[in-house]
Amino acid sequence: MTTNAECRNVRELMDSYIGGELTVESNHEVLRHLERCDACRSELARRERTRALLIGSFGDAPDAAVLEARIGEAIDREQPMWKRVMRYGGIAAALAIVIGAALWLSRPVDAAAYVDSVDNHIACALAFPPDAAYDARRAEESLAAPYTGIINAAPHQSGDYALIDAHMCPYNGRDYAHLVYRRGEHTVSVFAETAARGRLPSTHEPERKGFVSTGVSTGGHQVFVVAEGAAPPPQPVLDDLMSATLAFVRRLER
Amino acid sequence: MARTAREQFTDEAMPHVRALLRTASRLCGTREAAEDLVQDTFLQAWRSFHRFEPGTNCRAWLYKIMLFSHSRSRRDQSRRPFQVDLDAAGEKALLFEPPTPDAITAASVRAAFDALPEPFRLAVLLVDVEGLTYREAADALDAPIGTVMSRLNRGRRLMRLALVEEAAAYGIGVSAQGERKRQ
Numbered sequence: 001m002t003t004n005a006e007c008r009n010v011r012e013l014m015d016s017y018i019g020g021e022l023t024v025e026s027n028h029e030v031l032r033h034l035e036r037c038d039a040c041r042s043e044l045a046r047r048e049r050t051r052a053l054l055i056g057s058f059g060d061a062p063d064a065a066v067l068e069a070r071i072g073e074a075i076d077r078e079q080p081m082w083k084r085v086m087r088y089g090g091i092a093a094a095l096a097i098v099i100g101a102a103l104w105l106s107r108p109v110d111a112a113a114y115v116d117s118v119d120n121h122i123a124c125a126l127a128f129p130p131d132a133a134y135d136a137r138r139a140e141e142s143l144a145a146p147y148t149g150i151i152n153a154a155p156h157q158s159g160d161y162a163l164i165d166a167h168m169c170p171y172n173g174r175d176y177a178h179l180v181y182r183r184g185e186h187t188v189s190v191f192a193e194t195a196a197r198g199r200l201p202s203t204h205e206p207e208r209k210g211f212v213s214t215g216v217s218t219g220g221h222q223v224f225v226v227a228e229g230a231a232p233p234p235q236p237v238l239d240d241l242m243s244a245t246l247a248f249v250r251r252l253e254r
Numbered sequence: 255m256a257r258t259a260r261e262q263f264t265d266e267a268m269p270h271v272r273a274l275l276r277t278a279s280r281l282c283g284t285r286e287a288a289e290d291l292v293q294d295t296f297l298q299a300w301r302s303f304h305r306f307e308p309g310t311n312c313r314a315w316l317y318k319i320m321l322f323s324h325s326r327s328r329r330d331q332s333r334r335p336f337q338v339d340l341d342a343a344g345e346k347a348l349l350f351e352p353p354t355p356d357a358i359t360a361a362s363v364r365a366a367f368d369a370l371p372e373p374f375r376l377a378v379l380l381v382d383v384e385g386l387t388y389r390e391a392a393d394a395l396d397a398p399i400g401t402v403m404s405r406l407n408r409g410r411r412l413m414r415l416a417l418v419e420e421a422a423a424y425g426i427g428v429s430a431q432g433e434r435k436r437q
Contacts, residue, residue: 011353015382015406015407015410019381019382021387021388046353046354046355046356046358047354049358050354050363050413050414050417051382053359053360053363053364054363054364054367054378054382054383055383056360057360057363057364058276058280058383062272062275062279062285063272064271064272064275067271067275067289067292067293068268068271068272070289070293071268071271071292071293071296071297072264072268074293074296074297075260075263075297078300078301136400140398140400148398149398151398152392152399254305
C-alpha cells in the first residue's frame with residue numbers, strides 16, 4: 001500500500017535516482033517504493049524514456065579527429081611564444097619577487113589577529129546550542145560575497161567533526177567568514193578574512209583562554225583554525241579544514 | 255622522467271575535445287561555430303594550464319572555460335547583459351509535480367528543452383544529456399551545487415509541464431498518479 005505523500009516524495013527524488021545521484025539510503029527508499037507502486041514505476045519508465053529521447057534528439061557525438069589535430073597545431077604554434085615569455089619573464093619574475101618581498105616585510109603587523117580569532121570563537125561558535133544542525137538555506141543566506149562559495153569548498157564532514165554553521169561574522173572591526181564544526185562537546189572554528197590590517201605577527205601566545213589558534217596568510221587573506229588546547233581534533237582534520245579553506249581563498253585571489 | 259606541460263595537457267585535456275564539441279554544437283547551433291568555440295576553449299586552457307591543479311576535474315574545468323567564453327560572446331553580440339528572471343520562470347514549475355505524459359516524441363521533448371530559460375537549459379544539458387555529476391556541473395557553471403540542483407529541478411519540471419500541455423492540446427491527459435486517460 002502506498003500513499004500520495006510517498007509518491008510525491010519519490011517523484012521528487014526520481015530524476016536524481018535516474019542520474020545515480022542519490023545517497024544509498026535515498027536510493028533504497030526509492031527502490032522499496034517502486035517495488036510496491038505501479039504508478040511510480042510507470043512514471044519512472046516515462047521519465048527514463050524522456051531523457052533517452054532528449055539525448056537521442058541531439059544525434060551522435062560528432063567526429064572530433066580533425067578538430068583535435070587543428071587544436072594540437074594551434075597549441076604548437078603558440079609554444080615558441082610562450083617559451084620566449086618564460087625566458088624573459090624569468091628575469092622580470094625575479095625582480096618582482098625581490099620588490100614584493102621588500103613591500104611584504106614593510107607591511108604593518110596585524111597584532112590582534114590570533115587574539116581576535118580565539119575571542120570570536122568563544123563569543124560565537126561556543127554559543128551555538130548543543131543540538132545545532134547544519135541548515136544549507138540558513139548558511140547560504142548568512143554568507144556574503146565573496147565568501148558564498150565557501151560552503152561548497154569546505155568539507156561538511158571531516159573525521160568525526162561535522163559542519164554545523166557557516167555565516168559572516170563581524171567581530172572587532174573584522175568581517176570573518178566563519179565555519180563552525182562540532183563533535184559532541186568539542187567545537188572548532190575556521191575563520192577566513194581579508195588581510196586588511198597587515199601581515200600576521202611572527203609570534204603569538206601558544207594558548208589563550210584554553211584555545212589554540214593556527215593562522216596562515218595567503219597574502220590577500222588570512223585563515224585561522226581555532227580549537228580546544230586540551231582536546232584538539234586529530235591533525236588530519238585540522239589539515240583538512242585549513243587546506244580546503246586556503247584553497248578557497250586562493251581561488252578568490254586568482 | 256617528468257612529463258612536459260604539453261604532454262600533460264595532451265593526456266589530461268585533449269581526451270575531452272569530443273565531449274566539448276558535442277556540447278558546443280548544442281550551444282552554438284552550427285558545427286563551424288562550435289568548432290571555433292572549442293578551439294578557443296582549448297587555447298585558453300593551454301595558456302592557463304599552469305593554474306590547473308593536477309588531480310582535480312579537468313573536464314569540469316574545460317566546461318567552465320567554454321561556458322564562460324560562450325556567455326561572454328553572447329553578451330558581446332547582444333551588447334546588453336543577458337538576464338532571465340529565474341524566479342518567475344521557475345515559479346510555475348514549483349507549483350506542482352507534473353506527471354510525464356505517455357505520448358511524447360523526440361521532437362516534443364526537444365522543443366520543451368529548447369524553450370527552457372538558458373540557465374535551466376544549461377543545467378539540464380550538462381547533467382541529463384552530457385552526464386556530468388552535480389558537482390562537475392556546479393564547477394563548470396561556477397555556481398553553488400545547491401543552485402545547480404535547483405535549476406535542474408525546475409528545468410526538468412518545466413519540461414514535463416510543457417509536455418503535459420502539449421499532450422493536453424492533443425486531447426491526451428494524465429491523472430495525478432500518472433495514468434493516461436482520454437479527455
